[in-house]
Amino acid sequence: MRIDGIILRELHLPLVRPFETSFGVTTERRILLAEVRSEGLVGWGECTAGEHPYFSGESTDTAWQVILNELGPMLAAETPENGGQCPRIFHKIRGNRMAKATLENAIWDLEAQREGIPLARLLGGVHDAIPCGVSIGIQPSIPQLMEIIERELAAGYQRIKLKCKPGWDVDVFDAVRNRWPEITLSCDANSAYRLRDSDHLVGFDAFDLLMIEQPLWYDDFFYHSMLQKRLNTPLCLDESIHNRRDALAAIEMESCKIINIKLGRVSGFSEAIAVHNAAMERGVPVWCGGMLESGVGRAHNIALSTLPNFTLPGDVSASARYWKEDIIEPEVTVNAQGEIVISDAPGRGYEVRTDLVEKLTVRKEAIRAFELVG
Numbered sequence: 264m265r266i267d268g269i270i271l272r273e274l275h276l277p278l279v280r281p282f283e284t285s286f287g288v289t290t291e292r293r294i295l296l297a298e299v300r301s302e303g304l305v306g307w308g309e310c311t312a313g314e315h316p317y318f319s320g321e322s323t324d325t326a327w328q329v330i331l332n333e334l335g336p337m338l339a340a341e342t343p344e345n346g347g348q349c350p351r352i353f354h355k356i357r358g359n360r361m362a363k364a365t366l367e368n369a370i371w372d373l374e375a376q377r378e379g380i381p382l383a384r385l386l387g388g389v390h391d392a393i394p395c396g397v398s399i400g401i402q403p404s405i406p407q408l409m410e411i412i413e414r415e416l417a418a419g420y421q422r423i424k425l426k427c428k429p430g431w432d433v434d435v436f437d438a439v440r441n442r443w444p445e446i447t448l449s450c451d452a453n454s455a456y457r458l459r460d461s462d463h464l465v466g467f468d469a470f471d472l473l474m475i476e477q478p479l480w481y482d483d484f485f486y487h488s489m490l491q492k493r494l495n496t497p498l499c500l501d502e503s504i505h506n507r508r509d510a511l512a513a514i515e516m517e518s519c520k521i522i523n524i525k526l527g528r529v530s531g532f533s534e535a536i537a538v539h540n541a542a543m544e545r546g547v548p549v550w551c552g553g554m555l556e557s558g559v560g561r562a563h564n565i566a567l568s569t570l571p572n573f574t575l576p577g578d579v580s581a582s583a584r585y586w587k588e589d590i591i592e593p594e595v596t597v598n599a600q601g602e603i604v605i606s607d608a609p610g611r612g613y614e615v616r617t618d619l620v621e622k623l624t625v626r627k628e629a630i631r632a633f634e635l636v637g
């Protein structure tokens with residue numbers, strides 16, 4: 264496909280409620296969208312980097328720079344046949360995976376439109392509906408958390424994930440388990456604990472959690488494997504897994520028994536599929552993580568979640584949990600069974616509301632197609 268132009272935008276979208284993790288609070292997202300134009304079609308990609316380099320070393324600003332000055336020109340100089348060629352095109356650039364995923368995913372999005380098939384099918388998806396969970400941020404108090412859980416369960420969500428950190432963990436799990444002994448419950452520490460907390464973490468076994476996500480260092484395999492030996496509860500790695508090689512190492516070392524796949528963290532659809540396949544071949548279930556995406560990233564997460572080994576509920580939930588108004592049409596909704604039903608329309612299955620995107624844009628740059636910038 265000929266690349267006629269790439270338009271990079273930054274949008275500001277306030278969250279309907281603040282989201283607190285062990286590394287900080289987010290109240291407004293600064294979202295980068297790439298619009299890749301090719302032969303009359305437009306592919307969209309969303310960058311999942313945070314406003315600060317807290318989750319990973321990337322941020323909205325580093326990704327903007329790398330896409331605009333490095334990856335965008337590299338892509339515009341090529342005529343890729345499909346998204347699967349992007350890892351080769353971007354090979355020279357180290358790291359910057361969320362920046363790479365922004366463009367690679369836009370090419371897959373384009374390819375599905377060109378082929379006239381749903382993106383989910385292009386990726387090798389098999390599920391018609393995907394199970395959904397919610398990730399609930401750290402709250403000011405346990406009663407406030409209980410109220411939120413009650414609402415999310417009533418909406419049908421199949422799994423509740425609680426963000427945790429020292430001081431917001433066992434007492435919280437205890438209160439939640441007392442009220443709801445049967446629900447599927449997990450927790451995510453985003454690397455808030457250290458090895459000296461091992462005895463404390465072993466205490467999490469008492470709460471029948473589906474998994475404990477990334478309790479230790481963000482770049483670790485070894486100490487997670489030591490901790491896993493002491494735990495009955497499966498560990499799940501998020502931050503540590505960047506590619507298929509990492510997944511294989513983690514599985515081999517038994518650093519985790521479950522893998523969270525995020526498109527941005529693994530540099531896009533190609534590597535996400537490779538991680539998925541490696542885990543599937545070894546009997547390790549995966550699920551799709553979230554990064555407070557707007558509709559574009561959300562649509563891509565939904566398509567990815569249709570692959571066969573996505574057997575656990577993902578952090579892929581309804582648009583309305585995040586935004587007053589999402590930038591896609593229709594918005595993402597979750598049915599009473601806690602599922603998102605997959606669209607059989609060609610492409611990503613959700614139209615981008617270009618007028619709204621334009622209205623929310625705070626900066627915009629074009630690569631190659633200068634005449635396209637209004």
Ligand code: OSB
Pocket residue numbers: 284318397398451453501552553554555556578579580
């Ligand atoms: O670790 O899964 C995480 C949000 C921002 C950064 C990291 C994480 C998260 C979430 C939110 O858990 C998931 C969502 O998009 O709802």
Ligand code: MG
Pocket residue numbers: 451453476477501502523552
């Ligand atoms: Mg996580």
